[in-house]
Amino acid sequence: MNRYLELILYRAYADLKAEAARGYLGVLWWIIEPLLYLGMFSVYFIYVRQQHDGRLIPFLLIGLVAWKWFASSIPHCARSIASGVSLMQQVYLPKYVFPCVAAATNLAKFLMVFILLLAALPFFGAPPTAAWLTLPLLVAAQFFLILSSAGLLAAVFPFLPDLNYIINNLLMLLFFLSGVLFDLNKMPESFRPYLSLNPLAVLIADYRTVLLDGEMPGWWGLAGVLILSGLLWAAALRIMHRFDRIYPKVLVR
Amino acid sequence: MNEPKRTAMTLRNVGLIYRRRAKIKDNAFWALKDISFDLLHGETLGIIGRNGVGKSTLLRIMAGIIAPDEGEVVNLAGQASLFSLQVGFVPHLTGRENAMLSAMFLGMSRREAKAKLPAIIDYSGIGDFIDEPAGNYSSGMRARLGFAVAFHADPAILLIDEVLGVGDAEFKQQSVAAMKERIRSDRTVVIVSHQAEMLAELCQRVLWIDRGRPKALGDAQDVIDAYLRATAPKPAA
Numbered sequence: 001m002n003r004y005l006e007l008i009l010y011r012a013y014a015d016l017k018a019e020a021a022r023g024y025l026g027v028l029w030w031i032i033e034p035l036l037y038l039g040m041f042s043v044y045f046i047y048v049r050q051q052h053d054g055r056l057i058p059f060l061l062i063g064l065v066a067w068k069w070f071a072s073s074i075p076h077c078a079r080s081i082a083s084g085v086s087l088m089q090q091v092y093l094p095k096y097v098f099p100c101v102a103a104a105t106n107l108a109k110f111l112m113v114f115i116l117l118l119a120a121l122p123f124f125g126a127p128p129t130a131a132w133l134t135l136p137l138l139v140a141a142q143f144f145l146i147l148s149s150a151g152l153l154a155a156v157f158p159f160l161p162d163l164n165y166i167i168n169n170l171l172m173l174l175f176f177l178s179g180v181l182f183d184l185n186k187m188p189e190s191f192r193p194y195l196s197l198n199p200l201a202v203l204i205a206d207y208r209t210v211l212l213d214g215e216m217p218g219w220w221g222l223a224g225v226l227i228l229s230g231l232l233w234a235a236a237l238r239i240m241h242r243f244d245r246i247y248p249k250v251l252v253r
Numbered sequence: 254m255n256e257p258k259r260t261a262m263t264l265r266n267v268g269l270i271y272r273r274r275a276k277i278k279d280n281a282f283w284a285l286k287d288i289s290f291d292l293l294h295g296e297t298l299g300i301i302g303r304n305g306v307g308k309s310t311l312l313r314i315m316a317g318i319i320a321p322d323e324g325e326v327v328n329l330a331g332q333a334s335l336f337s338l339q340v341g342f343v344p345h346l347t348g349r350e351n352a353m354l355s356a357m358f359l360g361m362s363r364r365e366a367k368a369k370l371p372a373i374i375d376y377s378g379i380g381d382f383i384d385e386p387a388g389n390y391s392s393g394m395r396a397r398l399g400f401a402v403a404f405h406a407d408p409a410i411l412l413i414d415e416v417l418g419v420g421d422a423e424f425k426q427q428s429v430a431a432m433k434e435r436i437r438s439d440r441t442v443v444i445v446s447h448q449a450e451m452l453a454e455l456c457q458r459v460l461w462i463d464r465g466r467p468k469a470l471g472d473a474q475d476v477i478d479a480y481l482r483a484t485a486p487k488p489a490a
Contacts, residue, residue, distance in 0.1 A: 003357075003362050007358070011357075014350060017345070018344075018345035018346055019345075021346075021386065087341055089318065090340050091334065091337060091359060092317045245318065245320035246319075248318050248319050
């Protein structure tokens, strides 16, 4: 296990460095895209819907940054086993290595953007508070949620190549169901229980509670996210283990 | 010194099926069937056969990369690895980073890889270019570095698919010589090839595979002679 952890970390470092060296905008897109969305949605909310309570911009920014992390990681991790085919023909690797590398590179990019977000928040009237100390926990929970759900997708992806399209459409749907654009707590009472079944919505609401209100995250919701992620990861590992030495055969066509 | 050799790996009735779901009929065919043998510690076993008879697939099964659909493989020796060149190489990383990554893919811990790095770099003869991006290397330099890493990996059972030496003429000679020396030492090695002379030179025993089935297994020269007789073009009648 230890050797594979080292391998995951070194490979993630190598991938990040290669991406930076390629000279693509790389991590810059992680900043540009949320800002573009921010511009679009601010115009919509302020000029079209005539809503502006001063908190709108940091509110949207937090949601968009957390969303960007999730939405970029899922397809990348989900494809990871299928696209690791040439490597796994040459050396034996336990297949969890592939989604772990993808999740780790995405975590590193997110952290860079997240630190910028934290630095910017005081200018929007949200200075650091003691509640910010819980942020590592929130980030860890989201990381685990990404790894486990994408890991499960990665485990079945080699058998279902069409999953690609389904994932993209589901992400679009999830964007609107995760409270990136609205406040969960302001939804009609009858709706709320359903929305809070969405772990990503729970996390995004928690980020805002911590960063904007300076209050503690909802512990029960967080525990729920962790339990769900644990179950998903257990299922993912089981499938990867079952097909460990079958994937290299299936993926050759 | 004359004690009987221990078994390094046992294959019993190994079979592998490939399914092609192209047509309505599910046409499956056995790429390998009924392969059984004991690989002994320190021996060099050759596997011969025409192209596409499943030789490389058999090596992948022995390396633990693919599971057989039938039969079993018991590895008693430890790590069995393909002799793989330039595993995981990324053009945008430096030669040094690529060597580290490749060595770790080939089974070394980070510490072991780091410790072997000077020897690998020295062996590759790349010199100061080692800290340049591998994308700037000539294909010959990449081949040298890839070989140097793979050569230092040194698994308990070495599985070689055709390629002994790589690179420009000079390095090819050097790398072939190094491989031959390693094969002749008391290492456990399996070589797949359709070059009869090379197998006759290096192996004690040879397994002949024909259309996925074992045709003969025994003394290298005997099996190779039989193989050459069977595959020699028939004189025109």
